[in-house]
Amino acid sequence: MISGIQHFIFCRRQWALIHVEQQWAENRLTAEGEVMHRNAHKDSFVEKRPGILVTRGLRVSSSRLGMTGQCDVVEFYASDSGAVIQGHRGLWEVVPVEYKRGKDKSDDSDMCQLCLEALCLEEMMGCAIPFGYIFYNEIRRRRKIEFTTALRDKAARAAEEMHDYFRRGYTPKVKTSKKCQSCSVKDLCLPRLCRNISAQTYLKQALKEGENL
Template sequence: MDYKEEDFLQLSGLQHFKFCRRQWALIHIERQWAENFRTVDGALLHRNAHDKGFRESRGSLLTTRGLAVSSASLGVSGECDIVEFHRGETGVPLPGRDGLWQPYPVEYKRGAPGGRGGDELQLCAQAMCLEEMLCCAVPEGALYFGETRRRVPVPFTQELRQAVRDCLAEMHQLYQRGYTPKVKPTKACGACSLKELCLPGLLRTGTVADYLSDAIGETP
């Protein structure tokens, strides 16, 4: 089943969703947002990466920034930080250039390697969009981490691709319902820019019935 364009979700939401389903819903369903150091620093890192007017050609390498991508089968759209096209034996033909050019998406991240998998999901979704749009295989991409200033290659395995499909299917269901899920607070809540909007501490109090029972000294 293909999604209608008006039902497309933001590709960047995959990283939010993997980090915390409630955070994703607050941002993408309730349209709430707040900044902290991490979000500002990340925005600065992405500023140059999303310069759509930038295109650089060096021999067998063509680099583009801010390339818009979408997938009707996944129901998602967004932008790639960087897509490199490497001339070789696989890929797609490019106007005015000889041979085939293999797409290779690169996503910029502010921290260091070792996250919770959301970065890989987001990058893989970009590759799946490129495959659908360009009709060619995109087997690998890379994450560039600002803290270490190094790339980490990411192979797009069948397991990672299925995880993308599963997450997006759940995101579409929640979005259609307009439902913001509750989650169990964790240590990661302290680093979230939305903690004052989310109020994770209140989620520990349980249900209203539990609260009233505690307040009047009765057990349910």
């Protein structure tokens, strides 16, 4: 799944727990994100205005990358170059738009997800897609993402690595950091137990924390 790349870049172990071991847990952040994407996908409608087509919930795939997913929104603009759309005259510029609940992230996970969607659309429609947008709900703003060679390579390499982990059924060890606190599967991951500490030390720490509550 294309959406899995966001988990993968955020944390390889989180991705493996969800996509290899089929474990999942909700928290406030994931619930808010799910509601937002349901709203973005609802109706699966096509909006038509002069020179513009807008689709929601468009399903995409790439046999080359072995990826499949669903775009939140794809905008098509009448252009001198681009894709042919059945039932519509002329050529159309293709612009994928991904919706996110929060604000811009410090990693490339959102950009890689959008880039994979663009790569699928390019393969399906036989056109070049130079850019797309990410809409961040918290700041109510779009960010334009250029699909550079570096970003395309990073997204493709991550997809290849995901396939490798999945084929091997591999779940990597945890690398603890501050982001563990916002992870929805932290109670399944048990990051403190995965660190290189003895069971005796872990129990002492847990008892001490309990005394401080």
